[in-house]
Amino acid sequence: MSVEAPVVPAGLIVPGGAPLYAPDVFRPVYRPIQGERWRLDVAPLSLCPGYWSGVQVVTDMAVLTRIHGEGADAGLRTWMSMTPMEIESQELGCRAATGHTVVMGLGMGWAAANAALQRQVTAVTVVEFDPEVIGLIAELGVFAQLPPEATAKITVVEGDAFAWTPEIPADTLLADIWIPLDGDGRVAQVQGMRANTGASKVYFWGQEMVIARRAQALGLPLDTATVARIVAEMDLPLIGPEVSDYPDKIERAADRWLRRE
Template sequence: MTLPATADLALIDALTAGGTPTTLYQSGLWTPAFPQTSHGDWTLRRLGAGLMQGYWGQAYLVTDAAVLLRGRTAWMSVTPVEIESQELGCDLAYGHVAVLGFGMGIAAANAALNPAVTAVTVIELDPAIHALAADLDLPAQLPPEAAAKLRLVQGDATRWTPDPAHPVDVILADYWLPFFDAGRLREMEAVQANIGAQAVFLWGQELSLAFALYQAHGRVPELDDDALAAFIGSATPLPLLWPRGVGYGRMLVTAARHRMPPELREQMFPPPINAG
């Protein structure tokens, strides 16, 4: 594998010392070529090499990653935690997809590239992000059949309603920071009441489900598909989109162990008591 020219070879040597190789990160989603541009408070820029943890806990060497900054805050990036947390939604999407928040265009582009998706409507409120999207020009970077599916509209994702003639099949929602908020499921229930989609995938939903399990059981059990489906149905009316047959109950526990806020993580996953 050829390393990008921006890779810090001294860092690579340090990370692979002792015979334990570090995986060089390669995005599991298609990512655009990002211009270095700024609009309003938003700036697209690139990071140097560094060791980063993915959503599911694996460590990667990441080089030359694009990041979207709002002021001094990293809002989105082409890094393992961001990409891995969006892959399931993009892979499972179908029909008419409503993407709530444009961000860096990654969810919109990968939904459009999914053969099961027929149309992608992206709802974005901030005019500066619309200007950034114009600089990015996703349609010019995508195959014509994928580009033809895309439509970017200006609007408040929390209040947007679709044209009754073009109902939404799937919501892909990602317009917030941080990953976890205790009220996230309730917030999305209000959004879904406006849109009426067949299925909803929200960024960080694994953390919300793990927290709901903790509230219900005082711990975070690894549920099989049948038990998890029953629990989700009792926890929220949202028609959440999630994969069957891949151990999703285990996956959401893994994500929570690595991505929950530290103070909550300590409560949800206390260290074992030393009997000695």
């Protein structure tokens, strides 16, 4: 599937301007589409902040929104997008996935696709509650854009992330079913998913905000020792702490995205 390359204003990407976003991860090609309650749009050119990186120029940035309400009260709520923030906030989990990887929440299919591209991943099971989202991603052919051997790893099932259990225990759990990024009650929910799937390692969307908020409550600096203490409290085998600059990444993400109270 080919798309015409957008024209990027030169002033945006010269020294002193925002860099062009060009990560070494797979980004599917999307096209505008609308269903009964969901729609996907593509912005040719956007300026977007990263999760722990700065503002960047993003081309062909896709956004998935949910239509809610009716008539004059109808509106759109952004559910997922291909911004640097969304990608960086899931990238560590996708890269570290191994064996049978369970992805809670299909979204735009990005996380499942990138997990399937990892050589050490043998199978990817995606659990999605909404059949319309499943149909939308299938119609867009997101997984068909992958190499055949990666596509063959992926199975999408309709189910409830809080109740679903696999026939084969999971090695990795990747969970992204929430709005907003920084929300309450997430750790207990992920603990339940982990118990149901048997996963030996976990990455969930917004985990850095949970760690940053707890460090703030404890009055501790975001360093390796603090992160280790908080992860132990969470009682989850989190992906992330093994990364040498993880505390610094958390601090940079929290500076931009942590909810201020």
